[in-house]
Amino acid sequence: MIVGEQKPIEEISKMIAEYKTVLVMGCNTCIAVCHAGGEKEVGILASALRIKNKVEGREQNIEEASMERQCEREFVDELADKIKEADCVLSLACGVGPQTIVEFYPDTIVLPGINTTFYGMPKEQGFFVEFCGGCGNCVLDMTAGICPIVRCSKSMLNGPCGGSQEGRCEVNKDIDCGWQLIHDRLKAQGKLDFMDEILPPKDWSPARHGGPRKMVREDLKIDEKPEDEIEGITKEGEK
Numbered sequence: 001m002i003v004g005e006q007k008p009i010e011e012i013s014k015m016i017a018e019y020k021t022v023l024v025m026g027c028n029t030c031i032a033v034c035h036a037g038g039e040k041e042v043g044i045l046a047s048a049l050r051i052k053n054k055v056e057g058r059e060q061n062i063e064e065a066s067m068e069r070q071c072e073r074e075f076v077d078e079l080a081d082k083i084k085e086a087d088c089v090l091s092l093a094c095g096v097g098p099q100t101i102v103e104f105y106p107d108t109i110v111l112p113g114i115n116t117t118f119y120g121m122p123k124e125q126g127f128f129v130e131f132c133g134g135c136g137n138c139v140l141d142m143t144a145g146i147c148p149i150v151r152c153s154k155s156m157l158n159g160p161c162g163g164s165q166e167g168r169c170e171v172n173k174d175i176d177c178g179w180q181l182i183h184d185r186l187k188a189q190g191k192l193d194f195m196d197e198i199l200p201p202k203d204w205s206p207a208r209h210g211g212p213r214k215m216v217r218e219d220l221k222i223d224e225k226p227e228d229e230i231e232g233i234t235k236e237g238e239k
């Protein structure tokens, strides 16, 4: 899941100050699981903004809406009327949500209410950990299912840096040493010889350093639209 947290209300309030009608728009998938931008949080934030406006004597119409997934046009289009009526949309989705609205409703002002943080999982209630950096070339098969890119603080690919003490990372004693975890799991699996493998320099070309990435699945395409037509901004209402 994508993990994020709500921006401070002062920052949000300042961001939306110049708009008369603000649509606070949530997403009921990942960002709802981390209790930052689902329907419930939309309601709480909208109420807090209304109270703040009243206390500070500001006239502003705060609307609310949420959808299943703000990163998919089909769901966004279901709220097309509300989006068009608002002077701005305050998105409580991860960073993909606001940009999906911008893509299909280019005339709409869209502002971020969330700081998107990482790909991870809820380890326990209220505790989320990063597990993947979306590097585009997964090496979990060589590392016993523990990601060296994000779970080693230095993204070491060929074993530990040497600073680990009692299983903890030298960068921060509260962090497990990713390579200690990898070592322990390889040992339990009888695959410690993997530690002797010298991995070649990682091919980072599938990672994001070369600009925005795309993925085309020919088997999933339902028409022969040229790629540039799919990629270009499609105007409101066009399919």
Ligand code: SF4
Pocket (backbone or CB within 6 Å): 131, 132, 133, 134, 135, 136, 137, 138, 139, 140, 147, 148, 149, 150
């Ligand atoms: S190696 Fe890359 S794709 Fe695999 S878990 Fe780590 S960051 Fe994610």
Ligand code: SF4
Pocket (backbone or CB within 6 Å): 151, 152, 153, 154, 155, 156, 159, 160, 161, 162, 163, 164, 165, 168, 169, 170, 171, 176, 177, 178, 179, 180
């Ligand atoms: S102590 Fe372990 S997790 Fe920390 S940087 Fe070194 S190898 Fe990576």
